[in-house]
Amino acid sequence: MPSHCLRGLRRKDWVDGTVVQTLAFIPDRTTSGGPADEFHETSINWEDDETVLAFTLDRRLQSEHGVARLSRVQIDSIRQLRTCIGQLEYERKTEDDNPHHGNLLYRKGCTKPLEKMIASALALDAEFIPRVTP
């Protein structure tokens, strides 16, 4: 797995200035994925190489307000917290038009305060990359 992943910031309220908001990492409860479909998903692109950032920003629908970059070390440090063990995972899940696609996975049944804590911790450690308009 690559050392970093990118989360497209689709909504304006997912970033405040240069600060990534908790909202950006709350999972989509309409999704079902991961092993045995036991997880809700938050879409990411794995930063396989130096082209993936531009690739992600090109998909304007998902990244209108920039991109949040997370390191896998940051994700793993949250996963290893005692209350988070088994609650947060990640995967690669390529799509026809996106070979870099993956997901952060939140276990279904995770309590909502814990889910929000995870999202907040991820946002806090994320690096904001703005969209540069020419």
Place this chain on the structure above:
Amino acid sequence: MTTLVMQNWLYENSPEGSYLLRRDFVPEASYALKDAAAVPTSVDAITSRIASRVGTLSNPRMNTELSEILRQFRFTASDPDLEIDRTAPLEIIDSEDGSVLIEWHFKDRRLGFNIEPEEGQSGWYFAFSRESGGQCGSGTLPSLDMKALLHLILKQPLHR
């Protein structure tokens, strides 16, 4: 019911059953004399965005929870031992999943309260950045100890 206090409440990310439970809250005599006018201006300033949303959430229970979180925050933050001058205002945000988040942001840490459409799932959470130790914690509303949380997030010693 006797108040139960468990050790290592926050610092070991304890499971929820170990949190402080306070079911029959009896206000201090001095609390009865406190009113909105006695709340420092700075507390009013940092909670104004939350106060403006009281009564506007989608169901009565969520509104009650919002009011209670605000009440506890204002009461606790009015403690002159807590230094809240020059802190950012609390934000209130509507999430796509139907929840409402109240968050207090600092450069390296966040305190949050989530008000959920699903009964029993509203609560509190905090996170510190990895550079600042990476502490995180969460719990449902019955386990909320506002005094401990504010002292933790403001990095001030808690005296009981």
